[in-house]
Structure formats: structure tokens, C-alpha cells
Amino acid sequence: MKRAMIRIILLCMLAATLTGCAGGNSDSSTTAPKPVTITIWHDKEDAVADVLQKALDALAPDIAVKLEKKAGLTEALKMVGNDKNAAPDMYWFAHDKLGVYAEMGILAPIGDFIADEELADYIPMTLRAGMYKGTRYQMPLYFETLLFLYNRKYMKDADVPATTEALYGYMKRKTHGGHYGFVEQHSTAYYSAGWLHAFGTEVLNAQGQPHLDDENVINALTYHLKFVELMPDETEYATVNTLFREGMAHATLAGPWLVPTLREAGIDVGVAPMPVVDETGLPLAPYSGVQGLHVLKVHAREKKDAIMKVLTALLEPQIGTDLALVSACAPANGKCYGDERITSDAAGMEMRRTAETAVPMPNLPEMDVMWTVLGNLLTDVNMRGQDVAEAAAQAQRQAAQLIEAMR
Amino acid sequence: MTSVQISANAYKRGKGTLVSYLVSAPSLILIAGVVVFPILYTAYISLTNMNVYHWFNYSFVGLVNYARALFVFNSGFLSALGVTVLWTIVNMAAQLIVAYVMAVLLNMPKLRLKNLYRTLLMFPWAMPGYVSILLWKTGMFNSQFGLLNRWMQDLGHASVRWLASDLGAFICCTVVNLWLALPFMIMIMDGALQSVDKSFQESALIDGANWLTRQTAVTLPSIRPIIGPAVIITVFTTFKQFDVVYLLIQQTGAKTGSHLHTILTYAYENAFIASNYGYSSAISVIIFLMLIAFSMLTRTRTKEGV
Numbered sequence: 001m002k003r004a005m006i007r008i009i010l011l012c013m014l015a016a017t018l019t020g021c022a023g024g025n026s027d028s029s030t031t032a033p034k035p036v037t038i039t040i041w042h043d044k045e046d047a048v049a050d051v052l053q054k055a056l057d058a059l060a061p062d063i064a065v066k067l068e069k070k071a072g073l074t075e076a077l078k079m080v081g082n083d084k085n086a087a088p089d090m091y092w093f094a095h096d097k098l099g100v101y102a103e104m105g106i107l108a109p110i111g112d113f114i115a116d117e118e119l120a121d122y123i124p125m126t127l128r129a130g131m132y133k134g135t136r137y138q139m140p141l142y143f144e145t146l147l148f149l150y151n152r153k154y155m156k157d158a159d160v161p162a163t164t165e166a167l168y169g170y171m172k173r174k175t176h177g178g179h180y181g182f183v184e185q186h187s188t189a190y191y192s193a194g195w196l197h198a199f200g201t202e203v204l205n206a207q208g209q210p211h212l213d214d215e216n217v218i219n220a221l222t223y224h225l226k227f228v229e230l231m232p233d234e235t236e237y238a239t240v241n242t243l244f245r246e247g248m249a250h251a252t253l254a255g256p257w258l259v260p261t262l263r264e265a266g267i268d269v270g271v272a273p274m275p276v277v278d279e280t281g282l283p284l285a286p287y288s289g290v291q292g293l294h295v296l297k298v299h300a301r302e303k304k305d306a307i308m309k310v311l312t313a314l315l316e317p318q319i320g321t322d323l324a325l326v327s328a329c330a331p332a333n334g335k336c337y338g339d340e341r342i343t344s345d346a347a348g349m350e351m352r353r354t355a356e357t358a359v360p361m362p363n364l365p366e367m368d369v370m371w372t373v374l375g376n377l378l379t380d381v382n383m384r385g386q387d388v389a390e391a392a393a394q395a396q397r398q399a400a401q402l403i404e405a406m407r
Numbered sequence: 408m409t410s411v412q413i414s415a416n417a418y419k420r421g422k423g424t425l426v427s428y429l430v431s432a433p434s435l436i437l438i439a440g441v442v443v444f445p446i447l448y449t450a451y452i453s454l455t456n457m458n459v460y461h462w463f464n465y466s467f468v469g470l471v472n473y474a475r476a477l478f479v480f481n482s483g484f485l486s487a488l489g490v491t492v493l494w495t496i497v498n499m500a501a502q503l504i505v506a507y508v509m510a511v512l513l514n515m516p517k518l519r520l521k522n523l524y525r526t527l528l529m530f531p532w533a534m535p536g537y538v539s540i541l542l543w544k545t546g547m548f549n550s551q552f553g554l555l556n557r558w559m560q561d562l563g564h565a566s567v568r569w570l571a572s573d574l575g576a577f578i579c580c581t582v583v584n585l586w587l588a589l590p591f592m593i594m595i596m597d598g599a600l601q602s603v604d605k606s607f608q609e610s611a612l613i614d615g616a617n618w619l620t621r622q623t624a625v626t627l628p629s630i631r632p633i634i635g636p637a638v639i640i641t642v643f644t645t646f647k648q649f650d651v652v653y654l655l656i657q658q659t660g661a662k663t664g665s666h667l668h669t670i671l672t673y674a675y676e677n678a679f680i681a682s683n684y685g686y687s688s689a690i691s692v693i694i695f696l697m698l699i700a701f702s703m704l705t706r707t708r709t710k711e712g713v
Contacts, residue, residue, distance in 0.1 A: 082463060100682070104462040188660045233568050234550050236661035242552065365459050369680050372659050376676075383571065383664035398677075405475070405681040407460060 035064040036306040040293070042092035043073045048327045052092070055319045056310060063306045067092075077296075081106035087298045089307065094289040095129040096361040098137045101294070103365055108300035110136045113308045118315055123352070126332035129290040129360035138292040139311050140332035142324040145351050145358045146194065146286035148275065149258070150251040151244065152268040154179075160251075160272045164227075164284070167251075167275050171230040174250055183249040185235045186228045187382045189374035190287055190361075191253060195224045197285035197359050198277040203374050208366040210399035212377060213392045221381050221388050223279065228382045253286070256328045256347045271350045274357075288358040290332060324348060330355070369402040446695070453688035458681075465685070472689035476678070487673035494577070494669060495646045495701075498584055502592045502641060503634075505585065510596035511622070525597065532590035540654040543583045544570075548655075568664070576656045576665035584651050588641065595637040599630035642705045647671060647698060670694060 042049055049067050056065035068088065070076055074097055080086035081104060101107045110130070119127060122140060130138030150160060154174070161167035171181035185191035189203075196203065201216035211217070232239065241258060243249040245265050262269045274284040293314065295307055313319070320331040321339045330351035336342050343349060361367065377395035380386040428435075453472055457465035509528065513521055531539060547553050548569040556566045570576050603626055611621045649671040656663045657672050668676070674694060679687045 078462070100459055103459050185660070187662060190660070232551055233571065234663065236658075238545055239549060239551055365682070368682055372676060372680055375659050375662060379662040379664055383662070384666075401478075402677070402681050405678060405686055406458060406683050 035061050036303055037064045037066055038090065038303065038306050038310055039066045039068060039088040040090045040092055041068050041070040041073055041076070041088040043070060044092065044327070048323065051322045051326050052319070055316075055322070056313060059309055059313060063309055065310060077101060077106070078104070081296060082298055084298055087296050089299045089303055090293050090295050090310070092141075092291065092293050094291055094361070095138050095140075096289065096363050096367065098130065098294060099132045099363040100365045100368065102132045102135070102137055106297055107137045108295040108297040110139050110295065110311070112300065113295065113304065114139065114311050114315075118312075121334040122332050123334055123355050125288060125355045125358060125360060126290045126292075129288070129363065130292060132363055138290065138294055139314060140290050140292040141314065141320060142327060142329040142331050143288050143290040143351070143355065144256050144329045145288040145354045146191065146253045146255055147259075147347060147350055147354070148251065148272045148284075149244070149254050149262070150270045150272060151247060151249075152270050153247065154250040155270070157270060160270070161275050162273075163278050164223075164275045165278045168227060168230075170250075171227065175230045178248060180231060180243060180249040182227070182251045183231050183235070183240050183243050184253040185237060185240050186224070186231055187235055187375065187378040188237075189371050189378065192224070192378055193359070193374070194253070194274065194284035194286040195277075196220045197357075198282045199223070199280055200282065202359065202362075203370050204362050204364060204366055208364045208403065210366070210370060210373070210396060210403065212373070212399055213389075213396040218388050218392050219279075221377075221392070223277070225381065225388070233383065253284075256330075256351060259347045260328055271346045273350065274354060283357055285357040285359055286354065287361045288355065289361055291327075291329070292332070365406065366403050369406065370399060373399040373402065449688045449695075450692055452684055453692050455685045457685045457688075458683040468685065472686045473693070475686060476689045476693055483668070483677070484670065484673055487668040487670050490577075490667060491646060491669040491671075494581070494648070495642060498581055498588070498645045499638065499642055501581065501585055502588055503638070506589055506592035506596045509589070509593050510600050511626075513593075513597055514600045528593050529590045531586050536587055536650055537654065539587060540583060540651055543579075543586070544655055548579055570656050570663035570665055573665050573667045576663065576667045580651050580655055580667070583655060584645070584648065587651070588645070592637065592641065595634055596630070599633040600626065602633065603629045639702065639705055643698065643702055646701055647694075649675070670697070 040052075046069075049069065053065070053067045056063075056067075059065060070091075073091065073093060077087075077091060078100075081101065087106075098107065116136070119140075123143075126140035126143050127136070129143075130136050130140055148160075155170075159170065161170055167182060174181035193203065196217055199216045199220035201211070201214050201220065203212060203217075204210055232243065240249075240252060241254065244252045244254070244258075245262060245267065247267070259269060259271075274286070276283045293311065295311075300307065315333070317331075317333050317335040317339070320333040321336045321342055323329075324331040324336065325341060325345070325348075328347065330348045331337070331342060337352065362370075373395050376398070377391055380391040380394070381388050454467055454469060455465045456468045456471075512518070513524060513528075518524075545552065547555055550556055550566050550568050553569070555569060559565070559567060568575075569579055607625045607629065608621055611625050616624065648669060652667065652669050652672050653675070656665045656667060657676065671694070674690050678690050681687070
């Protein structure tokens with residue numbers, strides 16, 4: 001009895017399989033050619049990804065764009081970036097990793113799909129960010145920079161410091177009893193790099209050589225120290241943002257992603273230009289991160305037309321505007337700044353202004369180690385009280401050793 | 408016994424061995440794939456120049472990476488090694504003592520709600536380690552919002568940067584590690600205590616032994632063979648601890664000012680971030696050999712103790 005039942009079930013399964021195959025064949029003979037599928041890996045929030053997905057759905061039925069959220073995107077690309085069966089066609093990420101992937105040989109130049117003239121209206125900083133060794137590897141969509149945010153309840157618009165000395169004076173007057181005039185993540189590389197840039201120096205030169213023992217780095221860190229003394233000892237992300245959100249800090253340097261949260265918390269938040277360093281006449285120039293699309297070499301040739309159409313669709317200012325608004329960032333396409341929704345966004349417009357002086361995070365592979373080395377240098381100077389020149393020399397040695405270890 | 412019988416027995420033994428291997432084959436293949444292969448592959452990569460610049464076209468470079476790795480083992484590494492050994496000893500001693508005391512208390516005859524206490528003591532194990540560590544960092548040790556400094560202020564003292572000095576960071580890391588590791592050790596101790604034959608305790612009691620003598624002369628020798636493997640496992644995991652030290656004091660962007668490093672956090676900061684897989688693999692292999700040596704030493708000591 002059991003055997004008979006098993007035979008019947010197996011026969012049914014066989015029949016269903018054969019019927020399925022037959023159905024598929026008859027369908028393919030009558031329907032249109034299958035669309036080209038373009039898979040894009042990303043790590044964005046669903047709301048942000050939905051905007052791009054909806055915009056690119058307009059390319060159907062010829063092109064089916066599939067956005068896939070990928071945990072550990074950067075490592076996953078290292079593992080399968082050249083695997084035809086596993087790699088995506090494109091990925092959507094910040095520009096700062098593209099040097100690593102370009103050196104690995106998994107990226108296709110954007111110039112193979114979009115002519116530079118098409119990008120003429122884009123903000124120059126966003127275009128510089130996507131260049132590596134003279135080749136463009138990123139189609140920019142939107143960008144972020146740090147902003148000088150202040151709480152209008154404590155700092156009136158007229159009191160917003162235009163220079164760092166004015167800021168220092170404000171901090172001395174207002175820092176007492178658990179309140180701080182100004183807080184920042186003073187010992188974190190990303191947040192403090194603006195002080196170095198304002199002294200006309202960078203942590204890496206264009207050839208990927210560190211110069212942390214540079215005189216201007218030492219001057220910048222020494223000058224920065226007096227501000228640090230008026231800030232809390234611990235300055236990681238959670239502490240600084242909580243102090244500002246709880247009204248215990250009057251002003252801060254923070255990313256645009258914080259602004260919606262602050263407004264939800266009922267804070268009347270103002271956005272001001274970065275203060276100018278009195279000694280150098282240059283404003284604090286924070287790092288900027290440019291988000292955009294990158295094409296992987298693995299499918300670039302066989303799907304060239306489809307990739308070209310996707311990138312061309314992204315030139316449309318409407319998409320840049322929608323993406324910038326939903327991600328609380330600023331559009332890379334200059335044409336978007338004709339849209340009233342963008343011009344009425346104070347944070348976005350301030351980022352646009354800061355873009356004139358902001359420094360794109362270096363996309364050189366060497367930067368991977370510099371984040372840690374610069375963080376150590378800032379910690380040694382700001383939190384351990386180590387002599388600036390001595391700490392800088394030590395950091396320079398560590399940077400040189402780690403960069404040597406990369407090869 | 409004739410030669411025919413001897414060869415027949417040998418054939419049966421051979422057949423039995425073959426069957427044993429065949430039956431064990433799935434497990435052996437699984438272990439080979441999950442444990443042995445990654446180790447061998449790491450050893451292979453350590454002999455190549457696989458890095459960002461030679462990702463797909465890497466080649467065999469011999470022992471070059473091992474020679475370079477020796478530069479990492481400078482005074483900083485030796486200091487981290489010393490800290491790691493001290494860290495392992497202090498944590499093991501603290502875990503054994505606290506877990507033993509807790510297990511003895513849990514096995515007191517007149518204690519009520521034992522199962523509730525056992526469940527509560529397992530609670531740290533149920534929480535993801537990452538979450539626990541960050542909760543300790545911000546909820547307890549943070550100088551602005553942490554509970555410890557709230558208490559200090561209530562007592563009229565100034566705020567303390569608990570994680571800023573090396574000693575303070577070591578103590579705080581030990582406390583957090585104890586919180587995370589105690590459930591396992593308490594569970595083992597509790598089970599071991601329940602397995603001790605009560606008649607031994609009663610005999611000792613009749614012979615006039617006090618509580619301390621009963622513990623040292625009866626209970627501890629009885630449970631030693633049971634807790635031995637748990638101690639070895641814990642020594643191993645404590646020696647190669649990374650999460651607690653890194654997340655509490657050395658996380659990029661959230662450093663506290665302490666220079667405390669274990670060998671793994673030191674190797675991470677001085678080699679692994681370079682994305683040179685050949686070089687990092689060489690360091691991993693050397694640390695792996697150190698762990699094996701440390702484990703064998705511990706195992707020998709434990710056996711001698713039994």
C-alpha cells in the first residue's frame with residue numbers, strides 16, 4: 001500500500017515537472033525578450049532605496065533594476081567583486097572606498113558609459129571625489145558634510161561665532177555647571193579633520209604619503225587643544241549628540257542626518273557657516289562623503305547599454321532632488337538647486353556652501369589605515385596630554401609602517 | 408590459535424575499523440571543512456602576497472610575511488602579550504572564585520526559588536555580547552551620563568574617567584568580562600556540585616569537618632574533573648578575547664585614552680587594518696601557535712592537578 005502511494009506521488013511530481021517545462025517553452029515562444037536585469041547593491045535605509053527604485057522602475061520593461069540591500073557591502077565586494085555569478089552590476093556607496101576597488105581591478109570607469117560633458121552641472125567637489133588616478137569611477141548622486149549646528153534656545157542668531165576666537169570666547173563664557181558652549185567629537189578623525197584642513201594641511205598627500213608630523217598639523221592640533229579643554233572628556237558619537245539633544249551643549253559639529261532627529265526632539269536648531277580660524281583666515285573645512293553609483297567591471301561589457309541607460313536616467317535633476325531630501329543630504333547635480341524644496345532646506349543649502357571648501361574624504365587605499373592612526377594621534381594629544389610634536393612623530397612612524405604593510 | 412584464526416580476527420578488526428571510519432565520515436568531513444580547511448587556507452595565504460594591490464593575481468612569496476610579522480612583535484606587542492597573560496589569569500581566578508561561591512549558594516539546602524535565581528543568572532548569556540558591552544560603556548562608565556558617576560556626584564565627589572587610565576580600563580574590562588562569562592562557569596559549577604555524592608559530605612560532617620574543610624577536602628577534589636574542561640575552554644576564550652577590550656576602550660572613533668591592548672587588539676590595530684591578507688594571515692598563524700602552546704600548557708597543568 002505504502003509503495004503504491006509513493007509511486008503515485010512520484011508520478012504526480014514527474015508529471016507536474018514536465019508540464020511546468022512545457023508551459024515555460026510555449027510562453028517563451030510567444031512573449032517579448034526578457035528584460036536586462038541590473039542588480040545594484042546598497043546599504044541604505046528602505047525609504048531612501050525606495051526613491052531610487054521607483055525612479056529606475058521607469059526603465060521597465062527593457063531594463064529591470066533590482067536594488068539589493070547588502071550587509072557588510074564593502075567586504076562582500078572584496079570577496080565576490082570579480083565573480084560573474086555573485087557580483088552585482090553596480091553598487092551604491094560613498095566614494096571613499098573606490099580606490100581600494102580600483103586597485104583590485106573590479107571597477108569600470110564611468111567614462112565608458114557617460115561623457116564628462118553630461119556632468120558639467122555637477123558640483124566640482126562631488127566630481128573630484130569620484131576620481132582615482134585620473135579616472136572617474138563614481139556617478140555622484142548626493143553628498144554630506146558636517147554642519148555647525150546650534151540650539152537657538154541658548155545661542156541667538158546674533159551670537160553665532162563667525163571666527164574660532166569668537167567661538168572660544170563663547171565657550172569660556174558658557175561652559176559651566178554641566179553645560180557646554182560647544183562640543184564636538186574632538187578625538188575622532190572624521191570630525192576633527194576640519195581643523196587640520198583650516199591650517200592648510202591634509203593627513204595624506206595625493207601620492208598616499210602621510211605627513212602627520214607636518215608643521216601645520218602640529219600647529220592645528222596645538223591650537224585645537226584649547227577648545228578641547230572646554231569640552232567633555234569623552235567625545236564619542238553618543239555622548240556628544242546626547243549632550244546637544246538634551247540641551248546641555250549650545251552648539252556642535254554634526255552631520256545632516258542628526259537634524260531631523262533634533263527637530264523631532266523639539267529643538268529649534270540653527271545651521272551656520274563654519275567658523276573661520278583667525279590665524280589662517282580659512283574656515284574649518286570638514287570632510288565630505290559623496291554617495292553615488294559605481295559600475296563593476298565583471299558585467300560592464302555585456303550590459304553596457306543597460307548600464308548606460310541607468311546612469312543617464314540618474315542625470316535627471318528630479319531624482320537627485322528626491323534622493324537628497326529623503327536622505328537629508330545635498331544633491332550633487334547643480335540643476336537640483338533650482339528646486340524650491342532644496343533652496344528652502346537650510347541644512348542642504350549650508351552643505352552646498354560648505355562644499356566650496358569641504359575636502360572629499362581621500363579615496364586612496366592608504367586612508368583605510370589613516371583613520372585609526374589619526375584617531376590615535378588625536379587621543380594621545382587631547383585625552384592623554386601627550387606632547388603634540390612627540391605624538392605627531394610617533395603617529396607618522398605608525399602610519400608609515402602600516403602603509404608599508406599594505407603592500 | 409591457528410594462523411587462519413589470527414588472520415580471520417585481523418580481518419574482522421580491519422573491517423570494524425573501516426566501518427567506524429565510514430560511520431564517522433560525515434562528521435569528519437564537516438570538521439575538516441569547518442575547522443581544518445580555514446586553518447590550512449590561512450596558512451597558505453600567509454605564504455602569498457595577497458593584498459589590495461595583488462587581490463586576484465597574488466603569488467607565493469615564501470616566509471616573507473613571517474619575517475615582516477616579527478616587526479609587529481616589538482615592545483608594544485610584548486607589552487600586550489604581558490597584559491593578555493595577566494588578563495587571562497585575573498579573569499580565570501575571578502571567574503572560578505565567584506562562580507564557585509554562587510554555585511555553593513545556589514545549592515544551599517534551604518534556599519527557596521533556586522530555579523528563578525538560576526534563570527536570572529543566565530540572563531547575561533541571553534544578551535548579545537556587543538549590546539552588553541556598549542550598555543556597560545554608556546550606561547555605567549560614561550563620565551557624563553554613567554551610573555557610576557551619578558553615584559559619585561551624589562556622594563559629593565568629582566566625576567571620574569573610568570576608562571581613561573590603563574589600570575582603570577583593565578578593571579572595567581575585567582568586570583564586563585565577568586558579567587559575560589559567569590553564566591557559563593556558574594552553570595558548570597552548579598551541575599558539578601549537584602553531581603557530588605552527598606554521602607561524602609555527610610561522612611566528613613560526622614568526622615567533625617567544618618564547612619571550609621568539607622569544601623576543600625571533599626567538594627573541590629570531587630568537582631575538579633568536571634570543571635577541568637570548562638576551565639580549558641574559558642582560558643582559551645579569555646586569552647583570545649577581543650570584543651570586550653576593543654569595544655570598551657579601543658574602538659575607532661570612540662577611544663577612551665587608555666593604551667591597554669591585548670595581543671588581538673594590538674595585532675588588529677598594527678596589522679589587520681592594513682588589508683594585507685598575506686601579512687595578516689602570517690600574524691594570525693603565529694598567534695594561533697601561541698594559543699595552542701598556551702592551551703597545551705594549561706591542559707598539562709590541569710592534568711597534573713587531577
